[in-house]
Amino acid sequence: MTPDTMRHRWLLLGACGWVLLILMFASKFISFSSRVPDDYGGKSESLSWTVPATKDVKSQVQEPERKRTKPNQGPEGPVEGGDWETVAQKRLELVSAVCRNSTLKNLTHTPISKFVLDRIFVCDKHKILFCQTPKVGNTQWKKVLIVLNGKWQSDFVGVASGGDTVHECCVCVSRLNTYFKFFIVRDPFERLISAFKDKFLQNPRFEPWYKHDIAPAIIRKYRKSRAEATGLRFEDFIRYLGDPGRRRLDQQFGDHIIHWVTYVELCAPCDVKYSVIGHHESLERDAPYILKAAGIDHLVSYPTIPPGITLYNRTKVEKYFSGIGKRDIRRLYARFQGDFSLFGYRKPDFLLN
Ligand SMILES: *[C@@H]1O[C@H](CO)[C@@H](O)[C@H](O)[C@H]1NC(C)=O
Numbered sequence: 384m385t386p387d388t389m390r391h392r393w394l395l396l397g398a399c400g401w402v403l404l405i406l407m408f409a410s411k412f413i414s415f416s417s418r419v420p421d422d423y424g425g426k427s428e429s430l431s432w433t434v435p436a437t438k439d440v441k442s443q444v445q446e447p448e449r450k451r452t453k454p455n456q457g458p459e460g461p462v463e464g465g466d467w468e469t470v471a472q473k474r475l476e477l478v479s480a481v482c483r484n485s486t487l488k489n490l491t492h493t494p495i496s497k498f499v500l501d502r503i504f505v506c507d508k509h510k511i512l513f514c515q516t517p518k519v520g521n522t523q524w525k526k527v528l529i530v531l532n533g534k535w536q537s538d539f540v541g542v543a544s545g546g547d548t549v550h551e552c553c554v555c556v557s558r559l560n561t562y563f564k565f566f567i568v569r570d571p572f573e574r575l576i577s578a579f580k581d582k583f584l585q586n587p588r589f590e591p592w593y594k595h596d597i598a599p600a601i602i603r604k605y606r607k608s609r610a611e612a613t614g615l616r617f618e619d620f621i622r623y624l625g626d627p628g629r630r631r632l633d634q635q636f637g638d639h640i641i642h643w644v645t646y647v648e649l650c651a652p653c654d655v656k657y658s659v660i661g662h663h664e665s666l667e668r669d670a671p672y673i674l675k676a677a678g679i680d681h682l683v684s685y686p687t688i689p690p691g692i693t694l695y696n697r698t699k700v701e702k703y704f705s706g707i708g709k710r711d712i713r714r715l716y717a718r719f720q721g722d723f724s725l726f727g728y729r730k731p732d733f734l735l736n
């Protein structure tokens with residue numbers, strides 16, 4: 384071996400070492416800042432799903448609807464069981480009425496920012512936009528649309544925040560105006576409980592940042608008694624969410640806040656004219672209705688929903704909020720009031736008074 388080839392080998396080895404180091408560093412960085420994997424279904428609430436062959440799907444969809452005695456037991460009050468079109472229409476009317484209410488203006492309006500557009504998934508083939516609202520069974524909808532699309536496009540990313548070209552922005556506006564657009568909501572406080580359980584109690588193994596970064600930051604700022612050494616408690620979480628001065632922490636947490644920011648902030652319901660807003664509590668009626676309204680009911684069906692799984696559970700809400708100060712709950716409500724009003728969820732007086 385000549386000294387020259389030796390030198391080359393060492394150089395090569397050195398270069399490989401550097402590449403390895405850089406990769407290690409980059410992967411560490413990426414694992415914290417990358418988009419949150421979507422696991423909204425949650426193990427405890429997952430719905431059974433079978434990827435249907437197109438032909439079974441059709442027969443499933445055309446099965447006559449079973450009569451149910453209580454179509455909706457959500458906190459949104461009684462919803463007439465009959466014509467779902469009317470129910471859906473009334474929801475949209477409520478949204479536009481609440482959007483016009485100037486008292487609630489800063490709780491119901493939000494700019495159609497990159498933050499909003501980033502969560503909207505596009506199915507160009509069938510002209511459908513779906514705004515993700517974590518903890519509301521989104522995984523199931525994405526699976527439905529994946530089946531439909533073959534793949535997901537998230538080509539909205541970045542378009543709103545200036546976009547690369549004028550052309551792209553035109554595309555984005557025309558999609559917002561012409562596509563079928565929908566999202567799903569559930570009781571705002573129940574959603575927060577679900578987010579808390581999923582991200583801080585169950586401690587997802589592949590999302591270590593909730594335990595190692597976000598929980599300690601919230602505890603440092605919001606825990607009253609520093610002596611306690613337990614993990615994040617619901618009380619700490621609520622105090623953080625209701626604090627009007629929490630913005631700096633939110634910025635630090637980046638996109639992870641999608642699991643607990645308002646529907647208003649996620650989907651801009653007063654600024655984007657949605658075609659349908661589904662309710663988790665009446666998903667059995669909403670899911671087929673949405674597929675039909677989007678014109679895809681002959682192609683896909685929503686997975687079977689195990690009975691009772693979507694119903695609002697007041698006992699659970701009471702259990703989680705028991706022992707939390709009224710002042711903290713009122714501040715939380717003050718922040719989420721827009722979500723309650725827009726989507727017809729009853730103000731939780733049993734927690735506030
Ligand atoms: C606007 O919202 C406030 C707060 O919820 C409510 O008290 C008021 O009645 C609403 N106004 C109208 C015109 O609906």
Ligand SMILES: *[C@@H]1O[C@H](CO)[C@@H](O)[C@H](O)[C@H]1NC(C)=O
Pocket residue numbers: 489490627718
């Ligand atoms: C909305 O505006 C009122 C006063 O106009 C203010 O007190 C409140 O903090 C604002 N809420 C939000 C969420 O910005």
Ligand SMILES: *[C@@H]1O[C@H](CO)[C@@H](O)[C@H](O)[C@H]1NC(C)=O
Pocket residue numbers: 691696698699702
């Ligand atoms: C409601 O929540 C309570 C408390 O978490 C639980 O014990 C109960 O089984 C739930 N009820 C239903 C119908 O899921």
